[in-house]
Amino acid sequence: MNTHIRPIRYLEVNMNAAQKHTDLLTLASAGAHAPDQIPLALQDFDVSSSLSALVDGEVHDTELDCLLAAHARGQETLEAWHSYQVIGDVLRASAPAVTAKAPQDFLAGIHARLQAEASLAQPLQPTLPRTPVAVAGHVRGPAANDAVFRWKMVAGLASLAAVMAVSWTLLGTAPSGAGGTRGSGPQLALMGANPGVTATQAQESTALVVNTAQGPLIRDVQLEALLAEHRHHGAMSALQMPAGFLRNATYDAAGR
């Protein structure tokens, strides 16, 4: 156990970097990692010198521990810190030396507002996790809105409703009867699905095959009536007005 700890006095020695780190290691080995555990022998720690180095970003972590501990003990750390900052700002001409509100009052105002908030009660935590997160075997936790919104059940019901709607549409347009062809055959063969022709009429219709020069021709009464009906409506335009840019598809053409 190190019982004698030499106080750090940078004014007395012209240390090089190696010496400085050696002294800081001595300080660290004395158990000065935590500010509350700094030995009493280190009360001679030269706060102002370290503050000056801190202004320049030239202090070690352990030295910063001592500085913050000195600040906690009520030494005039902030006063010296403020003075050094003012000197730097004036020399660099980067900020006025004095503001309307004294720094003590300004700081007190911030403390008061922070204490009024609950955020001060909880110490700040970095966003990055301190411990590595195991990627493998990661289990997704419950959603934040699980308790108030049963989205899984609603999603299932919505999917079921969508399937039923699609099925209903397909069934409604599918050909009835075992002999019906699906989609690929001529539409005239789907008379059973035509709302204008009843099933009874379809069954009562009699087909007659007539051999012609062009080949066999099916003559059917209802088929003839259906073709006649198409002729009647085929020349009409759905636009209810003349439309020269449209050519109506009718069954009147000679080639049909």
Place this chain on the structure above:
Amino acid sequence: MTPEDHTAPPPPDSDVMLVQRTLAGESRAFDMLVIKYQRRVERLIGRMVRDSDLVQDIAQETFIRAYRALAQFRGDAQFYTWLYRIAVNTAKKQLMEMKRDPLIFQSQMKSADDDETSSSERELNFHVADTETPEAVLASKEIAQAVNAAMDALPEELRMAISLREMEGLSYEEIAQALDCPIGTVRSRIFRAREAISSRIKPMLERQTGKRW
């Protein structure tokens, strides 16, 4: 490396250390950041807002927002650059809220210049001060004169060391090489220079604040 070499990397940033300590629960470290940047933040906001009380409020709000968001500071940029963005956004938000009342808005708003690195920044130094009280402006001038007088009275070796550090921005190692002396000597000289100047301005700072820490 010579003092004329301005391409040297900047010295390690104490702000990052203080941020890390604040995140570790040392709220006193944040106090030091506040003290360090209060005047610069107030000056920045004073370029956007006319009323000095409002400048104070926005500056406080800036630091409170910075404290809340401190965990998001990754250290990629300088701490003041990060704080600068918070201050500008806070001021703009405040001005937008005030915009609902055009009379107040017109009376409070100044021509905002968001260019942090504008060449006129130094010139603005001591006449941003329509946000300051006349007493504060006078005190600033007196302190500046005292600092300059104390600099002139310093021994050459101390004046050179603190000039290279504060004005040229050299690190201790670079100053040691330039002055051909150990780093510990550089540190000691800079500290002694600061102490000598500080002894001249401390009574003035205490008189200005009217209270001790």
